[in-house]
Amino acid sequence: MATMKDVAARAGVSVSTVSFVLNGISKQHKVADTTAKRVLRAAKELGYHINNPLELSPDSSVRPKVIGIFFPQENNAIDLGIITENIYQYTTLQNLACNIMIIPYQLEQLNVVIKNIDWKTVDAAIIVISQLKESLKLDEFSDELPLVFYNYSDPRYNSVSCSSTEASKLLCDIIHTKEYKDIAVIRSESSPRICDSYFTQFLELCEQSGIPVSTKNYISVENSFYGGAIAARKLLNFSSRPSLILSANTVLAQGAIPVFARNKFFIPYNTELASFGLDQDLSYLQNHIPSLTMVVIPSMEMFKIATDLAFELIDNPEKKPVHRICQCKLIINESLSI
Known part of the structure; x- marks a missing residue:
């Protein structure tokens, strides 16, 4: 099964550009028409299923929600293709209609990116924090922003972290x-x-x-x-x-x-x-x-929980913020004996 990463490689663009095009918001992000066409052609050639909200009829009662994923550019540990495919598979099993928009950011620039995002294009956002001691100036933002923090905890927002x-x-x-x-x-x-x-x-x-x-x-x-x-x-x-x-x-x-x-x-x-x-x-x-x-x-388990929290936030924005904690496991294999 083709992933966004495969489409990006074939089209010669970034994963975030593919996300913008396939979610129908390339104009807002100033993606050139020729680039958008190249992405769509690559997706078609690879057999990538385009589940674009713009493809739905105007009277459709079910519009896929757009989940933005703020992802630190410096973190190359997690494969974005694996993340998006796991979220798509998970939401499909839960009968949830979902599109994903990748929003890259540089460390220490997250606040600027959050301020500049057009929140009309995103129903909720999962913000990936790579460092446990990341310093965020959250007081600058409204409590009403539909944010879910991944690997970070703040009492004002939904979040998921883990304990080692x-x-x-x-x-x-x-x-x-x-x-x-x-x-x-x-x-x-x-x-x-x-x-x-x-x-x-x-x-x-x-x-x-x-x-x-x-x-x-x-x-x-x-x-x-x-x-x-x-x-x-x-x-x-x-x-x-x-x-x-x-x-x-x-x-x-x-x-x-x-x-x-x-x-x-x-x-x-x-x-x-x-x-x-x-x-x-x-x-x-x-x-x-x-x-x-x-x-x-448990990174993938955390992403599933973050996705659930994002949909809960969309359905009930007035609900009190929830924080979930996952537990790390020690797996003993051949490289260390007991």
């Missing part, structure tokens, strides 16, 4: 019990991912629990497979190789593992590894060699 406390404590207990002699940390130095904030909390919990993680064993690299490979090479040059590696996210872990293997330093035999990751990673990382032990952040 129990899963992190369980992983800490395992580390403490196994008494690893040398623990290394691979973390990102740029392009923050949702995982990274929870990983930082976990490292703070390790320190509070008396788990010895020397700052000399902290390696900060770019958030990519290449960054993970660089981290692995640096660890291989350590005078004392680690008995446990903690990775901020699965991309870094996957970049590091093949480099270790090529140098006859195998996981989990020579060193063990645990990572933070998203539930969308599970389908393939459980079949990874070795399969990865992860504190799993």
